Amino acid sequence: MNGLALFSRRDDSVAKGEPLLTVENVSLRFGGVKAISDVSFDIRKGEVRAIIGPNGAGKTSMLNVINGFYHPQEGRISFRGQTRRRMRPSHAAAQGISRTFQNVALFKGMSTLDNIMAGRTLHMKRGFFWQLWRHGPALDEEIRHRRVVEEIIDFLEIEAVRKTPVGKLPYGLQKRVELGRALAMEPDLLLLDEPMAGMNLEEKEDMCRFILDVNNAFGVTIALIEHDMGVVMDLSDRVVVLEYGRKIADGAPDEVKASQAVIDAYLGVAH
């Protein structure tokens, strides 16, 4: 894997190892339910950061706050040093934050190619009518987008299914197409919500390899939610642990694994 036209839009305003995204004292409530309570942590440029915790701990809510889908009642999010309370998901995507979902969210009747192409929409400078005209600059632009999409397809080893409607693909491949669509946005920060859920061992190994390649070869910072502890410990540089919406541990995988609070949370010890 080399020479990809992908990720030409690298943003070097944050140095590797410095905080790319900071979550400060974030609290989120749904009516009487406190999904997140006063949580702070950061995601450093270039790392793989896992967010783990038992069911209902607030992990997906946290991803939704980071990508602007939910607006916290308290606290702040800073991305590349810019602080905000409210940001729409489309704005987050344009800033370089893209994500995948717990349940695959693709256009099931559309081909692999077209689904990944949909991820490029944000990069299309020219409007819909230009695209219809398919002439001159608009055509050049479309050719360039197609080339990037073909490179993603090569990278993810899904050439054989490029024309197949994604609804007909096995679940593991659908998850890979969804990763492809998120990559097509050329993110600086990629949020993955349970990327291995429902996969068999071989599919999980493939997905782990792709995640590490995306991180190493393209320098994309990754935050992921994952329930498989083996995967979390293998993939992540640092792990933040939530329980009942609160942060109970934060550190290197080995530190977190040895934390009594984490052991208790996973064993279901009453507080």
Ligand SMILES: Nc1ncnc2c1ncn2[C@@H]1O[C@H](COP(=O)(O)OP(=O)(O)OP(=O)(O)O)[C@@H](O)[C@H]1O
């Ligand atoms: N849209 C919503 N409306 C009301 N309550 C919500 C909503 N989304 C999440 N919650 C509640 O917030 C809490 C945290 O949920 P969240 O889905 O973030 O947890 P999670 O750690 O991702 O769980 P899981 O591992 O089961 O996916 C739960 O009590 C959940 O019921």
